[in-house]
Amino acid sequence: MATKSKGNGAKEKSGLEALSPFELKDELIKAAGGGASARPANLAMLNAGRGNPNFLATIPRHGFWQLGLFAMRESERSFAYMPEGVGGFPQRDGIVERFDLFVRENKGQPGIRFLAGAVSYVRDQLGLSAGDFLYEMCEGILACNYPVPDRMLKLSEIIVGQYLRREMIGKHPFVGEFDVFAVEGGTAAMTYIFNTLRENFLIKAGDTIALGMPIFTPYIEIPELNDYRLNVVHLNATVENNWQYSKKELDKLRDPKVKAFFLVNPSNPPSVKIDDASLEYVAEIVKERPDLIILTDDVYGTFADNFVSLFALAPKNTILVYSYSKYFGATGWRLGAIATHRDNVLDRALAKLPKDEKKELHKRYESITTEPDKLKFIDRLVADSRTVALNHTAGLSTPQQVQMVLFSLFSLMDTPDAYKSALKRLIRHRKRALFEEMGVPYGEGDPNQVDYYTILDMEYMGEKRFGREFVDWLLKQVKPNELLFRLAEEARVVLLPGKGFGTPHPSGRVSLANLNESDYRKIGRAVRKLTEEYVQRYNEATGKNLDPAAVNK
CATH class of the missing domain: 1.10.20.110 (Histone, subunit A)
Structure with a gap:
């Protein structure tokens, strides 16, 4: 085992630690498949690194x-x-x-x-x-x-809008109407929004944006690209605070240098929704900062109990991104939506641009409208998605829009939320199975837990179970990714590194959506076995007598 640990350390030093977690996943899969001929035939790889669910709406x-x-x-x-x-x-x-x-x-x-x-x-x-x-x-x-209108088919936009109202706004008071742009999943939404913000001078190289951390990795990586070169302020949610943002962290949004705030809610990978008090606190900050642009990516909101989006509380400042991929098991369909309030900060900011920038944008969009200065931000998204010149062929393919509409109607017609309740029950049973086999408390009782993913925080969980001295020793013995490689090589279990999502501690992300309950029990046993081995090594090295099966009650 010592030899394997050294080998894994060499892997990290060779540059793997710089990879995105989604690229590192491929290396972990290779490790899990290595020497397969020497393994029992029934020992299949358990890839809990994928967010793709193994359920779908029939x-x-x-x-x-x-x-x-x-x-x-x-x-x-x-x-x-x-x-x-x-x-x-x-x-x-x-x-x-x-x-x-x-x-x-x-x-x-x-x-x-x-x-x-x-x-x-x-x-x-x-x-x-x-x-x-x-x-x-x-x-x-x-x-x-062709898709006509190109932003979205007329009745389809109304129906999808009703779905978003139900799932993202719910019973929260909401004044006014919003527009919807049908896009090729949440990833396309991100790409289009970043690009149009830049093309329209709403964010420029050297500007500062805030990211709610931890977060889906591309939100971390895109601002660093030469295309954007943005400065980034992190608003850190921590495991010690049940993955909520403290007021001190949210107060960073009061800085006028912060042009925009991007967040995923419920979070990825902790899978916790922002609590009501924090949502209200952000809404109060927006009143002081009416120029602040917010992007909220709420793909996991439909798995939460009583979910309310920031789009509901600060609609005029917020771009809503939603994807149908996870809730309906439709990652291959590439179905997503961008929504903006018809009275929004983006259009107001466009109207206030300097004359030279307005002149440049007038020229950019003059081939598609007689009044380019009045073109709404969301319609600029549509045009920019086809490099403006191909605006006449813009729009999500119409069969995709039809399936999006049918998914929306399925949810709207399901007044008792039977489908939603079944999915929540399914993934929460999987989480319970995982934690039971690890020998740690399940953590029920937090109404903001969504449980599409869960984070196994090595530092936090290790300190609670075995004390700080053990954690300090462990962090000196192994690199975080080494534990992931050992799980892959020895137990054929693949997890994603939490560090790649901006978690403050070494950790592994477990998707609770893509394997069966018995598989999560196997993963739990593999994690427990690895933990017990390191506790035993700690006892031998220090003369301590920690109980490897210790459970923090």
């Missing part, structure tokens, strides 16, 4: 395929005299009646009941035309036309 997917069959019938009504397989666009007239016939003919098929209910919900609860909705969905799923 009902709206069934609805998607049934809608596709109906849309094909609609298409084949045209050019029926041609045997070469030529169809036409769906026809608006009579589409509701033909849909009702399709539903009756296919009664009992998976997805039909949901699809019929979705049309009824759109008509009766949202007050939209069932015919217009069906026509938009059929044309969209056939992908026979």
Whole structure:
């Protein structure tokens, strides 16, 4: 084992410690697969480093395929005299009646009941035309036309907006309307927002932004690129404070040098939502700093209890980013949304730019509108996503928008939150299994815990269980990534390094979404075995008599 430890240390010195955690994951996977022929056949690799869930929403997917069959019938009504397989666009007239016939003919098929209910919900609860909705969905799923409008299909934007209201705002008072831009997942949203902020002089090289730490790694890496070269202030949430920001940390936002504040809520990787008091505190700071730009990435909000986004409390200052990937098990669909209030700090900042910068932007956007100076920030996002010159072909593909709409309607129609409750129950059972096998308390009782991920904080957990002296000894003996490599090589368990997300202590991120409950028990046993080995080595080296199975009650 000492030989392995030295080997792992050499790996770290060779430059692996500089890798993004998502790149280091590949090295850990290699380590977990190394010498596989010498292992028992039933010892499979347990990759808890992926955030991709192993569950997905089936009902709206069934609805998607049934809608596709109906849309094909609609298409084949045209050019029926041609045997070469030529169809036409769906026809608006009579589409509701033909849909009702399709539903009756296919009664009992998976997805039909949901699809019929979705049309009824759109008509009766949202007050939209069932015919217009069906026509938009059929044309969209056939992908026979450009996305028009390019920001998002008209009724699709309304429906997705209603979903965001329910899941991100809830019962919190919200004044005004917001616009939605459908994008290729949360990663595209990040890319577009950073780029358009820069192109429109809202952030410039040398400007200062704040990051709520720990955070999804690209938020750390993008500001450092030559494209941006931003100064970064960290607002640190800590495990000692249950992963909440203290008022002292949030007060960093009062500095007028801080142009923007980017955060993930609930956090990644601690998977804890910001508590109500902190949200209110940020909202108070925004009142003092009406120029502050906020980006809140709330992809995990739908796993939380009673979630309220910062977008609800400070809507005019906040860009909302949401992705459908995790909650609906749809990472491959690449479905995301950006939302901005129609009265927002971004548009006000654009109006206040110096004349020379306005002149440059006028020229940038003059090919797509007769009034480029009045072009809203969110529509600049759309144009910039296609380098402006290709604005006429901008927009998320229409089948993707259709699936996004069906996911949204599935949630809106699920008034008892049965699907949400099932997912929360699933991942929380997995967390309990992991911690039980590690021999440490599960940590129930914090209403802000979301549990999509969990952080195994080596320093914090080690000190609570075995004391500071043991932790100091351990940190001198091993590098943090060495423990991850040992788990990979000896137990075929892959975790991501928490340091890569900006955690203050050496730690490992465990995704609770992508393996089965029995797998988390195996991971827990592997972590416990490794811990007990180091406690035993500590006892031998120091003459102490720590109990390797000690549990902090």
